[in-house]
Amino acid sequence: MKFFGLFVVLALAIQYCNAQADTIQLAFVPSFGESELKKGKAYFLKNSEDSIRVHTFRFYVSDVTLLKNGLTAHCQRERFHLLDIEGALSILVLADSLLDFDQLQFKIGVDSLTNVSGAFGGDLDPTNGMYWAWQSGYINFKLEGVSNRCMTRNNQFQFHVGGYMPPFETLRTITCPVKRTSKIEVLVDIKKLVARLDLSTVSRVMSPGEQAVKLADLYSSIFSCQE
Amino acid sequence: MSRKFWILAAAIPLLGFSIKKTYDLIYPDHFPESVYDFSKNPLSVEKIELGRVLFYDPLLSRNGTISCASCHSSFNSFAHTDHELSHGINDSLGIRNAPALFNLAWQSSFMWDGAVNHLDVQALAPITDPKEMGESIEHVVSKLQKTTLYPSLFYAAFGDSTITGEHLLKALSQFQLTLVSANSKYDRVKQQKEQFTAQELSGYSLFKTNCAACHIEPLFSNYKFASNGLSVDTTLNDYGRGAITKITADSLKFKTPTLRNLSYTHPYMHDGRFKKLRQVVDHYTSGIQSVSGLSEELSRPIELTSEEKVDLISFLLTLNDKEFVFNPKFQFPKEMLLQNEGNQ
Numbered sequence: 001m002k003f004f005g006l007f008v009v010l011a012l013a014i015q016y017c018n019a020q021a022d023t024i025q026l027a028f029v030p031s032f033g034e035s036e037l038k039k040g041k042a043y044f045l046k047n048s049e050d051s052i053r054v055h056t057f058r059f060y061v062s063d064v065t066l067l068k069n070g071l072t073a074h075c076q077r078e079r080f081h082l083l084d085i086e087g088a089l090s091i092l093v094l095a096d097s098l099l100d101f102d103q104l105q106f107k108i109g110v111d112s113l114t115n116v117s118g119a120f121g122g123d124l125d126p127t128n129g130m131y132w133a134w135q136s137g138y139i140n141f142k143l144e145g146v147s148n149r150c151m152t153r154n155n156q157f158q159f160h161v162g163g164y165m166p167p168f169e170t171l172r173t174i175t176c177p178v179k180r181t182s183k184i185e186v187l188v189d190i191k192k193l194v195a196r197l198d199l200s201t202v203s204r205v206m207s208p209g210e211q212a213v214k215l216a217d218l219y220s221s222i223f224s225c226q227e
Numbered sequence: 228m229s230r231k232f233w234i235l236a237a238a239i240p241l242l243g244f245s246i247k248k249t250y251d252l253i254y255p256d257h258f259p260e261s262v263y264d265f266s267k268n269p270l271s272v273e274k275i276e277l278g279r280v281l282f283y284d285p286l287l288s289r290n291g292t293i294s295c296a297s298c299h300s301s302f303n304s305f306a307h308t309d310h311e312l313s314h315g316i317n318d319s320l321g322i323r324n325a326p327a328l329f330n331l332a333w334q335s336s337f338m339w340d341g342a343v344n345h346l347d348v349q350a351l352a353p354i355t356d357p358k359e360m361g362e363s364i365e366h367v368v369s370k371l372q373k374t375t376l377y378p379s380l381f382y383a384a385f386g387d388s389t390i391t392g393e394h395l396l397k398a399l400s401q402f403q404l405t406l407v408s409a410n411s412k413y414d415r416v417k418q419q420k421e422q423f424t425a426q427e428l429s430g431y432s433l434f435k436t437n438c439a440a441c442h443i444e445p446l447f448s449n450y451k452f453a454s455n456g457l458s459v460d461t462t463l464n465d466y467g468r469g470a471i472t473k474i475t476a477d478s479l480k481f482k483t484p485t486l487r488n489l490s491y492t493h494p495y496m497h498d499g500r501f502k503k504l505r506q507v508v509d510h511y512t513s514g515i516q517s518v519s520g521l522s523e524e525l526s527r528p529i530e531l532t533s534e535e536k537v538d539l540i541s542f543l544l545t546l547n548d549k550e551f552v553f554n555p556k557f558q559f560p561k562e563m564l565l566q567n568e569g570n571q
Contacts, residue, residue, distance in 0.1 A: 118267060118347030119396040126351055127365045127392035133351035135471060136344040165472070209473060 022097035025183045026064060026104070027090040028083050029226075030057060033191040039085055045194070049148065052194060056144040057085040058130060060110050060123075064093060066101035067175075073101045080110060082123040082130060104178045104186075108219050109140030109171040112164040137162050137208065140170055141216070143190070149199035157199060161215045163208025170208070170216035176225035185226040192222045248272035252332060254409050257417045257445050261332035263346060263404060268397045270404065273384040278402025280380065280563045281395065287367055288316055288360035295353065295399075298325040301557045304488035304548075305329060305406060311499035315359035322463045324499035326484060327492045329408040329551065334450050339481045339497040340467045341452060350399045364392050371395070376563065406557060408487055409445075412545040417445065423545065430542025433535055437511070438486075440524045447486040447546060453522040454479045456515030460498055467497065476520055487546045504543065508536050 030037035032052075037043075042051045061083055064076040074095045081091050110124070115137050119126060130139045141161040150157045163170045178184050196218055205211040250270040252261065281287065285294040298313045299305040305328035307313040313325040323339050337343040343352055353359040354367060371377040371390050378388040385394045415421040423431060434442075443449045452468040459466070459479060469478035481497045495501040501510065511529045515521070531539065551557075 116344045117264075118345040118400075119393045121391050121393035125392045126348065126396065127368055129365065131348070131351065133355035133364070135342040136348050168473070 024093040028186045030188045052147040054145040059141040062107045065105040067103040068101045080123050105175045107173050110138040115164040147199050150203040152203050157203040160206045161212045163212050168208045170212050172216050172219045174223045178225050187224050189222050254407050262335050263332040274398050274401040277380045277384045278398040280560050282402050283559050289362045293360050299328050304491040304552050306492035316361040319358035321358050322465050323497050329406045332404050340471050342471050346400045347396050408548040408551040410550045411548040426538050426541045430538040433539045434542050437529045441483045442486050448483045452480040454520045456521050458516045490547045
């Protein structure tokens with residue numbers, strides 16, 4: 001009977017916690033400058049002859065953390081999320097409703113330990129088109145489309161950014177100030193990426209290496225939190 | 228009452244696992260601990276059996292003609308013999324000789340260049356290579372799901388008839404993990420069940436002096452990458468490990484292969500350039516090219532007389548494991564893949 005009493009206390013405690021839990025929605029908003037990024041839609045660069053269309057845009061967001069005064073206030077238990085312009089674009093963070101935070105932190109990509117630990121399911125399943133077959137490792141960020149600027153077959157560009165081995169690691173951490181609200185928007189502006197690339201010379205990055213690292217270094221300019 | 232309740236409560240999570248028949252990997256005492264993390268993919272009879280069926284099923288290739296076993300035949304110790312370069316879908320030629328598959332639980336990287344970092348993701352490489360099976364993992368999963376055979380096999384193995392890439396890959400790993408070759412004459416000598424002949428003993432001594440630095444006992448490889456003084460084949464321009472790490476010093480390095488089961492796995496080297504074992508031994512005594520990055524162990528020439536070469540080879544042949552090569556447990560699962568024969 002002593003155990004039973006403990007059980008009741010535990011059950012009540014769990015219920016109390018549940019009642020206090022609060023969902024914070026982390027919404028990723030792919031955009032092209034001021035406009036919403038839509039699959040296959042043409043976005044003009046300098047003039048109507050100079051455009052870009054995105055056909056695939058997917059990336060991994062991992063280790064979502066909420067911070068207060070630079071210290072971890074909450075970290076998401078579910079570590080990896082595949083976000084896709086054609087699929088899920090938001091992450092639900094279950095946190096205490098009393099939790100206060102002023103910064104959001106997350107990583108773009110999959111960490112090296114996971115990269116060397118075999119096959120996983122769910123968002124990490126290799127059937128999601130985000131895993132390299134010929135050389136092990138996750139594609140952290142995949143952007144494909146066409147632009148007249150690309151001197152390639154059918155003007156295609158393919159950016160498959162990945163790589164976990166030094167010196168070509170591509171996992172990047174984004175930290176940005178946020179307000180304590182139940183919905184946080186993270187803007188993902190592809191125009192900022194395109195503005196920093198010469199599509200006529202760089203249009204195909206599909207393996208770990210220097211080019212992939214350069215692209216990963218641009219994440220900090222394309223991901224920003226709306227305050 | 229409360230005691231009974233707790234025993235019952237503790238048993239609930241165990242029920243799900245007790246249905247599966249667990250399988251223990253058996254290997255002799257002179258083998259080191261395996262490196263594969265079995266806690267993340269615990270072996271079960273059902274998963275191994277599913278893996279075996281998948282290994283032999285040409286459904287895994289784009290046009291249904293090539294299975295894993297096409298290039299990894301059990302009778303050749305799961306290697307591809309008689310071809311310098313292995314061939315895949317539509318008779319396409321690759322650039323390498325398919326390596327033998329056994330004792331994989333002791334390896335932490337795969338392929339001649341170590342491009343694959345874990346056994347569970349290895350199968351993705353041949354499935355998607357346009358010259359091997361020319362498929363995509365997504366399409367393999369959807370083809371398997373539509374069969375009458377596989378959803379029930381996946382259910383038996385993983386408790387879920389919805390097929391996923393993860394389960395497919397883990398089942399393939401399980402079958403390959405059971406491919407343990409540890410019953411050669413060498414192993415029986417180590418277990419004091421047999422004795423080497425005088426010639427084999429002389430060869431063993433020569434092996435220890437000249438070869439054992441890289442081909443470490445009892446697996447007969449250090450599973451590291453090295454340049455063994457082969458000049459680059461200019462028709463292939465395969466630079467091995469260097470293309471993966473993009474480090475110049477890794478150029479022309481390939482993984483040290485095991486010396487077990489050599490009688491079944493000819494031709495030799497990553498590009499199958501040597502048909503006979505004698506040619507391999509001759510390479511080490513007189514054929515080594517002073518390529519940049521040549522393995523330090525080979526910087527001093529290996530000197531062997533003709534008789535010593537014969538002795539060395541006689542020792543190497545004690546590493547053949549006939550029981551492994553002819554083990555019916557590892558062969559084509561006819562009872563599964565040919566069950567509809569004559570009914571179609």
